[in-house]
Amino acid sequence: MSVKSGSKPLKSRDTVNRRFSIAPMMEWTTSEFRVLARCLSKDTLLYTEMVTTGALLQGKDPERFLRYEECEHPIALQLGGADAKALAKCAKMAEQYGYDEVNLNAGCPSDRVQNNMIGAILMAHVDTVKDAMKAMQDATSLPVTIKHRIGLDDQQDYAVVRDFVGDVASTGVTTFIVHARNAILQGLSPKENREIPPLKYHYVHQLKQDFPDLEIILNGGIKTLEETQAQLTKLDGVMVGREAYNNPWLLAEVDSRLFGHQNPVSNRFEALENYLPYVESQLNKGARLSHITRHLLGMFVGLPGGKQFRRHLSENGHHAHATIDVLIDAIEGVKQQLSKTKG
Incomplete structure (x- = not known):
């Protein structure tokens, strides 16, 4: 981008x-x-x-x-x-x-x-x-x-x-x-x-x-x-x-x-997957992860795992050297929680 x-x-x-x-x-x-x-x-x-x-x-x-x-x-x-x-x-x-x-x-x-x-x-x-x-x-x-x-x-x-x-x-x-x-x-x-x-x-x-x-x-x-x-x-x-x-x-x-157009994504995980390259590019330019992820805190509002997603980003994303892995781990946490709920 x-x-x-x-x-x-x-x-x-x-x-x-x-x-x-x-x-x-x-x-x-x-x-x-x-x-x-x-x-x-x-x-x-x-x-x-x-x-x-x-x-x-x-x-x-x-x-x-x-x-x-x-x-x-x-x-x-x-x-x-x-x-x-x-x-x-x-x-x-x-x-x-x-x-x-x-x-x-x-x-x-x-x-x-x-x-x-x-x-x-x-x-x-x-x-x-x-x-x-x-x-x-x-x-x-x-x-x-x-x-x-x-x-x-x-x-x-x-x-x-x-x-x-x-x-x-x-x-x-x-x-x-x-x-x-x-x-x-x-x-x-x-x-x-x-x-x-x-x-x-x-x-x-x-x-x-x-x-x-x-x-x-x-x-x-x-x-x-x-x-x-x-x-x-x-x-x-x-x-x-x-x-x-x-x-x-x-x-x-x-x-x-x-x-009347087709929606670009079918679920939240697909949207975030499309967003990850932008996050990585900004981190490579010197941005702090928390400056980006603060805008993502509502992505799973009302869903199982949503509170854990916000907590994980808030607790781990504010460090000066936090990497994109923090966001990926937060997303994976929601997937696991949803899987348990469905099971």
């Missing part, structure tokens, strides 16, 4: 299928997890963690945030920032690195990013968002999309998100990924912001009715493919977050059930 850099990306909204995607999640949707996801689903659209414009334009090693594996396509780069010129430069970088889409984060409620006008706070500054989206579209031929909330703090009226989408759409943006909760900017942690504000799926459904020509993607609270299929009767796509990370086997039927 080679690092993707500068290849030809997909070019239009029509060629980026957003029917099902995995949400950008800080410290979770790293390349290590995205490669695992790709072993389970070839059709799912993958998003990077949010990368700030400062990290790309002022950091010493921007490539650290931009590199990814060939197999990760289709893949979108999510940007955090507010300055139109900086975002335009980063959008151009996304195209140069061969990404298939560039997305603006207007939904993160973290205190750390608010002070830099990053994330959900942007919903209170629609003109800033419009300037940014115009500049990004002018800078790249990639699809430029936005991920946002339905409102801020105590804003309860549907008109808030309706007007925001209408204003931003006037710039030419056609894809809106809507987390169907308010963002509470003061008093709730990011985790609480994913759980406490009530979900209002009907607001997102209404957006699709009011803007039938726009691509409206739902994010927030979806945990099963059955729920996904139900939402797809009303919307253009569904974005799943933590459930896909905590239980990655969820992805194994996405291709057949949502895209």
Whole structure:
């Protein structure tokens, strides 16, 4: 698996299928997890963690945030920032690195990013968002999309998100990924912001009715493919977050059930067997095993041997010189446990 850099990306909204995607999640949707996801689903659209414009334009090693594996396509780069010129430069970088889409984060409620006008706070500054989206579209031929909330703090009226989408759409943006909760900017942690504000799926459904020509993607609270299929009767796509990370086997039927394609693997062991060459290549480059295997801990959730799998990796994988044998032994342990259960 080679690092993707500068290849030809997909070019239009029509060629980026957003029917099902995995949400950008800080410290979770790293390349290590995205490669695992790709072993389970070839059709799912993958998003990077949010990368700030400062990290790309002022950091010493921007490539650290931009590199990814060939197999990760289709893949979108999510940007955090507010300055139109900086975002335009980063959008151009996304195209140069061969990404298939560039997305603006207007939904993160973290205190750390608010002070830099990053994330959900942007919903209170629609003109800033419009300037940014115009500049990004002018800078790249990639699809430029936005991920946002339905409102801020105590804003309860549907008109808030309706007007925001209408204003931003006037710039030419056609894809809106809507987390169907308010963002509470003061008093709730990011985790609480994913759980406490009530979900209002009907607001997102209404957006699709009011803007039938726009691509409206739902994010927030979806945990099963059955729920996904139900939402797809009303919307253009569904974005799943933590459930896909905590239980990655969820992805194994996405291709057949949502895209009408053959699933790439038939069981968890086959998926991990396909993942092992990537693990070995990363270890050969100096990566620590625990930095990779932390993304695998949910692979056997709910199955006999699943707890032992997690324990073995946690207890043996953190050593600086841990080898791929630790992972292989953990997998073999699950096989043995399952064999005993069947017997």
